[in-house]
Amino acid sequence: MLRIINAALNNQLFFKIANHTMTVVAIDASYTDPYETDVIVTAPGQTVDVLIKADQPVGSYYMAARPYISVPLPTVIPFDNTTTRGIFAYEGSESNNSVMPTLPDFLDTPTAHKFYTNLTGLAGGPQWVPVPLVVDEHMFVTVGLSTEPCEEINATCPNGQRFSASMNNESFVFPQNASMLEAYYYGRVDGVYTTDFPDNPPIVFDYTNPSLSNVEPLIFAPKSTKVKKLKFNSTVEMVLQNTALQARENHPIHIHGFNFHVLAQGFGNYDAVSDSTKFNLVNPQIRNTIAVPSGGWAVVRFQANNPGVWLVHCHLDVHLPVGLAMAFEVGNGPTPSSTLPPPPSDLPRC
CATH class of the missing domain: 2.60.40.420 (Cupredoxins -  blue copper proteins)
Structure with a gap:
């Protein structure tokens, strides 16, 4: 092996x-x-x-x-x-x-x-987890490249724009002065992040049409630190829709803290009516990183049974620092083992 x-x-x-x-x-x-x-x-x-x-x-x-x-x-x-x-x-x-x-x-x-x-999952095999059939949270998330305005016009910022990336037209920024996980644990998230990451893109458009790359309302993505709030043990279904803005590319999206079922993948714009009939609910592959097809989409489903703040981001290293990320804030469960523990006493401090 x-x-x-x-x-x-x-x-x-x-x-x-x-x-x-x-x-x-x-x-x-x-x-x-x-x-x-x-x-x-x-x-x-x-x-x-x-x-x-x-x-x-x-x-x-x-x-x-x-x-x-x-x-x-x-x-x-x-x-x-x-x-x-x-x-x-x-x-x-x-x-x-x-x-x-x-x-x-x-x-x-x-x-x-x-x-x-x-690839399909080994249904009934060791560590097999059946697909949860009741979905509590439906999300449609665009994934791709974008731009952001910059103050100066120079070699790295021609025409007053610089390269960026986003999910649902929100370009993620890591907090500079606090840990998101500690902020969540201590209930001090104000000024660190907000919990209003959108379930859907702000504008519906022809996502895989490369001729739209110069439409400013589509390619400009504001900087933010937004998360999606989830109840413990809720089931989340995410349609990850690649866009052709700037360039079509296969983006490997990784979800921290969870494995997920890959229900279907395809090219073009996801169609909720026809493409949902292709879902494999019997033996789908289980992954933690899904390569969303270039000019296409993938649908994943997982159970939010791990409390904390978990990053979701593109695994192409060049895309994370320019904003191709978001995060989930997962609430505590009813038992001590399903409750986020405090930071360790020897946690290093900056």
């Missing part, structure tokens, strides 16, 4: 082993139905566990990975197009000439989407 971890900052990665197939048995430490493939795809922070049979002639074979770039031509941003390699060598192999696998093209979205959508 190999556990493959994407520790990159800004690249999703294709991974293959020359002349070998792999059987995926877990993703993000949750069991899957066995899925046989010759290529896997991982977003930053995701893990994939695979079983490999050493059934090829004795020899030396390269394991290799290189980026999956989801930004379509002609808007591809610069990226490191190198290939990283390791060696899968059989005992008794005397060859120094390792066989190299044929990796997918950098822009091969169909291969990436096939892998991400063909």
